[in-house]
Every structure is written in C-alpha cells, then in structure tokens.
Amino acid sequence: MANPFSVQTSIEEGISLITLEGFVDAYTAPEFETAMQAQVDAGHHRIIVNCDQLHYISSAGLGVFMSFVEEVRERGGDIKICGLIPKVRHTFEILGFQEIFDLVENEAQARQRFQAA
Amino acid sequence: MANPFSVQTSIEEGISLITLEGFVDAYTAPEFETAMQAQVDAGHHRIIVNCDQLHYISSAGLGVFMSFVEEVRERGGDIKICGLIPKVRHTFEILGFQEIFDLVENEAQARQRFQAA
Amino acid sequence: MAAIAKKFTLEVPSSTENLVLIRDFVTRIAQQAHLDEQEISNLELAVDEACANVIEHAYGQDTRQEVIIQAICDEEAVRISVIDTGKGFDPTGVTPASIDSLVTERRSGGLGIRLIKALMDEVSYQIQPGQKNELHMIKRLRKHA
Amino acid sequence: MAAIAKKFTLEVPSSTENLVLIRDFVTRIAQQAHLDEQEISNLELAVDEACANVIEHAYGQDTRQEVIIQAICDEEAVRISVIDTGKGFDPTGVTPASIDSLVTERRSGGLGIRLIKALMDEVSYQIQPGQKNELHMIKRLRKHA
Ligand SMILES: Nc1ncnc2c1ncn2[C@@H]1O[C@H](COP(=O)(O)OP(=O)(O)O)[C@@H](O)[C@H]1O
Ligand SMILES: Nc1ncnc2c1ncn2[C@@H]1O[C@H](COP(=O)(O)OP(=O)(O)O)[C@@H](O)[C@H]1O
Numbered sequence: 001m002a003n004p005f006s007v008q009t010s011i012e013e014g015i016s017l018i019t020l021e022g023f024v025d026a027y028t029a030p031e032f033e034t035a036m037q038a039q040v041d042a043g044h045h046r047i048i049v050n051c052d053q054l055h056y057i058s059s060a061g062l063g064v065f066m067s068f069v070e071e072v073r074e075r076g077g078d079i080k081i082c083g084l085i086p087k088v089r090h091t092f093e094i095l096g097f098q099e100i101f102d103l104v105e106n107e108a109q110a111r112q113r114f115q116a117a
Numbered sequence: 118m119a120n121p122f123s124v125q126t127s128i129e130e131g132i133s134l135i136t137l138e139g140f141v142d143a144y145t146a147p148e149f150e151t152a153m154q155a156q157v158d159a160g161h162h163r164i165i166v167n168c169d170q171l172h173y174i175s176s177a178g179l180g181v182f183m184s185f186v187e188e189v190r191e192r193g194g195d196i197k198i199c200g201l202i203p204k205v206r207h208t209f210e211i212l213g214f215q216e217i218f219d220l221v222e223n224e225a226q227a228r229q230r231f232q233a234a
Numbered sequence: 235m236a237a238i239a240k241k242f243t244l245e246v247p248s249s250t251e252n253l254v255l256i257r258d259f260v261t262r263i264a265q266q267a268h269l270d271e272q273e274i275s276n277l278e279l280a281v282d283e284a285c286a287n288v289i290e291h292a293y294g295q296d297t298r299q300e301v302i303i304q305a306i307c308d309e310e311a312v313r314i315s316v317i318d319t320g321k322g323f324d325p326t327g328v329t330p331a332s333i334d335s336l337v338t339e340r341r342s343g344g345l346g347i348r349l350i351k352a353l354m355d356e357v358s359y360q361i362q363p364g365q366k367n368e369l370h371m372i373k374r375l376r377k378h379a
Numbered sequence: 380m381a382a383i384a385k386k387f388t389l390e391v392p393s394s395t396e397n398l399v400l401i402r403d404f405v406t407r408i409a410q411q412a413h414l415d416e417q418e419i420s421n422l423e424l425a426v427d428e429a430c431a432n433v434i435e436h437a438y439g440q441d442t443r444q445e446v447i448i449q450a451i452c453d454e455e456a457v458r459i460s461v462i463d464t465g466k467g468f469d470p471t472g473v474t475p476a477s478i479d480s481l482v483t484e485r486r487s488g489g490l491g492i493r494l495i496k497a498l499m500d501e502v503s504y505q506i507q508p509g510q511k512n513e514l515h516m517i518k519r520l521r522k523h524a
Contacts, residue, residue: 025402026431027395033487056402058427059494063487066478070485087420094497095490096478142257143286144250150342173257175282176349180342183333187340204275211352212345213333238443242397244404245388252387255407259389262400298383 021053024061045077052083080110141178162194169200197227248299292320322363393444437465467508
C-alpha cells in the first residue's frame, strides 16, 4: 500500500543520475525539482533520470522534466529518461513527451546515448 | 494496492490444506467459510489453513476458525493454522486465539503435528 | 499548520465490498498522523469492525443505506467516528462471552466489539435509533498518551 | 442490486499531501466498477489533476479549505465530481499551449486540464466563484461506450 517517494542523485563520469522512487505528484514534485535544479546549478547538464522504481507520475512531475530540458540542451547536455514502467510511460505518451524527450530502456542505454552524442 | 482474495483447497495424505491469500474480512469470509464447510461435510477433519499469503484478517475471518474447531476436534481432527505474518498473528493474539488454536510456523510443521497426534 | 485539526470524511454505500476502501482511507490518515505500523494496523482493524457491524446489524445488509466515517487528527489524537442512521442497539446490553464459550457454542460472531475495545484508547457510543448512531473511537498519539 | 447507483463521497483538507488518499479512493471505486487497469490509471490521474488544481489554484494552498470528491457508479459510467468553494476561474479562457512552446518557455505548468480532457470521456465545469465550483468528469463503461 505504501509507495513512499524518494529521489537520489549520484554522479559518474560526468553524468548525473537522478533516481526516482514511488510516486511523483504535486506533493512530491518539489523535491524532484530541487534535485534537478541542484544539478543544473552545479553545471551538470548531462542528466539521466532513472524511473524504474517510479510507479506514478502526474503533470506536476512531468512539468519538472519540461521546465529543465531546454536549458540543459542549450548548454550541450540533455535529460535522458530511462526505465519507465508501461503505466508511467503511457502518461508521458498522452502528452506526446516521447517526441520531445529521449525515453530509453535502461541506464546503460542512456549512458550510450550520451557517449554517442 | 490490490490485495485480492483467494481460497484454495487440496488434499494430501488425508489432510486438507486450505490456502488463504489476500484479505479475509466480512466481504470475503463467506468464501472461506464455504471452503471450510465443504471439508467438514466431506468428513475431512484434519485441516491445515496456510496463511502465509494472508495479509489481513478481521473478526469475520477469525469467526470461521472459531465456529469449526469444536466440531473437527470432536471427530478426532483439528485445525492447524500456519504461516501467520506478524501483523495477522497479532490479531489472533489480541483475542487469545493462541490458547485455543495450534499456531505453527509452516505447512511441514503442521503436518508433523497431525502425525504426532 | 500546527494547531489546526485536519478533518476527513468518507461516505460509502452500506456494503461489505466497501470495507477495503474504508481500510485504505483509515490507513492513509494514520500514516499521515505518523502512527507506527502496529498502531496503523490496529486502527484499520477497529474501524473495519465498526463499519462491518453497521453494515450487518444497523442496516441489516440494506446496501441502499450509507456508512459515514469521519476522522479528525490533531497533535494529540486520531479521533474516528462511524455514523449510521440504522436501527441502533444498546451497547451496554452486549456482554462479551469468553472465547472458550463461543468456541463450545460454535459461534462465529461476538468478537467485533471486543476487538474494537482492545484496539482503541477510548470507545463510546451515542445511539438514537433510526436517527443517528455514532461510535466514537480515539487513538492517542504516543507522545501524548 | 442491478439498477441502483452507488454513491461515494470523500472530503479532505486542501493539501497536496492528501492526493495519495484521493488516488486510493478513486482506484478502489474504479476497481469495483470493473474498469480495466489502463482505465483505472486514467481515472486516478484525471482526478489527481483536478484536485491538484483545486488545491493550488482555487484555494491557493490554504489548507483550512476542503476538497470534495464525489463518485457515482452505475451500469453505464463512473461519474466523478470535484467540488470546491474557492475562487473559481473561466475554463473557456484557458487555451492549452503546445508542449513545444511550453518547453521553449521553460514552463512547468499548463498540462493538467489537457490531461484531464485526454483521459476522460466527458469533462464539464460549473463555476460559481466563492460559492461552489464543480468539475464533472465521466468515464463510460466499455460495454456502454
Ligand atoms: N452498529 C451496530 N448496530 C446495531 N447493533 C450492533 C452494532 N454493533 C454491534 N451490534 C450488536 O452487538 C452484537 C455484538 O457485536 P460484535 O461484538 O461486533 O459481534 P458480531 O457482530 O460478530 O455479532 C451484534 O451481534 C449486534 O447484535
Ligand atoms: N480548479 C481551478 N480553480 C481555479 N483555477 C484553475 C483551476 N483549474 C485550473 N485553473 C487555471 O487554469 C490554468 C491551467 O491549468 P492546468 O492546465 O491544470 O495547468 P497548471 O495547473 O499546471 O497551471 C491554471 O494555471 C489556473 O490558472
């Protein structure tokens, strides 16, 4: 029943990894935003958001992705989103986010995309 | 979130095994009662109820144990209850059911108790 | 925030099918009040028993009727009321039999009120048959217990 | 049983903390109405968005206010209303911008109403600012869709 929220950040080979767990809604999205802001403020513009433990997202969470992607791209980075479970992926797709964001299978694939870029 | 209910019955070496899954409350207890009644009606008085997949029980479920135990014991059988998770075990214990029922670790132990009897 | 009591209300058709929804409601409120796991389970069970009694006894399985669950949380306690407009009863007239005698008589009932009283810190009834029957249950928060 | 509509009501303080409780409520009702998994998720998300808007916009984060969620289920549909007594707004004045332009403008909002409309079969507002604002959402059951 409990699906508590957590967000964790780590950095490896110049790529930031933000791991979301539980649900991101209007209650928890501010914490996600803070984590994202911290990376951008620190000049880290290559960001992977791992969602394989994310069970739910509402527009408050989608908005966090939306508000940062332009800035990191301008600075030569990107936000790669990996590990979406089908239910969460569906929410991204209703809004056409698959046209704007690089949605990939897993973390390894996300790293490859950065290497390839 | 979903904790659907199921009850399954099998018979091995003259001992009935009733396996409960999910929650037993006033909504689902009648199904449990039907399963128990079917064993008693068929003359099977040695019954193990495996609860290791049972996440919740209310008095409606406890009442099913209570209403059959006297009858099966009169006929030389018993109800052995195994695999209670701590939360569910606590509910049994609030009412002192551990004084009346044989609460055992697992199915193997329950079978041994019948062998030993 | 601090001094404000939070009030939650749930109204559902009088059917045992809705007990799962009622338990979710209570569990979420108890989590928000920072009860520990055992206390959350206790509250969940007590409210389930109270509502099952309303559905079965107060309304006699008439699913057109409505069960109301109200929760008020402040810094001292979680207070839950279960409200019905059914036939009511005299709670002082219910004397719990021993489990032994229930077993001997092959009874399947008679455990609900006993459980509620064992699980909650305070339990009281306000009965106006056919008008409004209320069961009030209080779980005090530990720092205030 | 068959012809009776089932009515459920939930009233909670206007705080995003309660969205999880609201989603549980909606999910359980949708399960009872035998919606499939995708439909249940859709309903859950639409109601979350509607309530988040009330909490943020109608009440401007004033947690002393109350959000009311009402669900009526019959054989044809699940009808959900989200009710507030907050400031209201003119829904016809909200024209959704393209996602591309939201991204360019680095906006984090503007997705909620769009989602609600995409997820539900029917959506309508009844606005009386400061009195009673209602958002009605209908999800038809498939055999009747
Ligand atoms: N809400 C209620 N409305 C009317 N009668 C009730 C209510 N709650 C309990 N009772 C009466 O008290 C008795 C004992 O209740 P309880 O201890 O819960 O056991 P059970 O419900 O299994 O009989 C019930 O059999 C019923 O006669
Ligand atoms: N329940 C409401 N009460 C008042 N204003 C609202 C309500 N719902 C939406 N609005 C207005 O409509 C706008 C668009 O809402 P929405 O599409 O959900 O995006 P967001 O909430 O992210 O701004 C909001 O910014 C707000 O001005």
